[in-house]
Amino acid sequence: MAWFAVYTKSRMEKKVALRLQEAGIEAYCPVSKKRKQWSDRKKWVEEPLFRSYVFVNIDLAKQSPIVRRTLGVVNFLYWLGKPAVIQDAEILAIQQFLSEHLEVEAIGNSVQVGDFITIDTGALKGQTAKVVGIKNKHEVRLKIESLGFELVAKIENKSEGN
Known part of the structure; x- marks a missing residue:
């Protein structure tokens, strides 16, 4: 098991993380709270910290097909021809x-x-x-x-x- 970065379609980070979790995959979509200003109010909203990225903790050989088939996933982030491993x-x-x-x-x-x-x-x-x-x-x-x-x-x- 290791952490990998998954590239998602634009503005699909939270949905992809939820779909992966529903499929039994440990997924992490870091979010940051931002204060947004509208014409009539201010409100705290949660936005993904890394645009178009979600992290998954998987056994790559067994679970990568599930991740790749998830709606909204584009592909793994690659480094030197292999999926990039993110340290715990x-x-x-x-x-x-x-x-x-x-x-x-x-x-x-x-x-x-x-x-x-x-x-x-x-x-x-x-x-x-x-x-x-x-x-x-x-x-x-x-x-x-x-x-x-x-x-x-x-x-x-x-x-x-x-």
């Missing part, structure tokens, strides 16, 4: 990051700058991460290497009266 630690880091921060966004990144570090304190203790930037101490960035994405969370300053 990266899935856990995404889950933990989302549980601690609101309004997270994923930013695709092809440029690799900075140093690799191991976080030695806090909720992500033991995680290896790449430092990609700190913006005015109000923004945290976590880079997920195997996906080529960064998770970005805005941090509210409690002393500003929020």
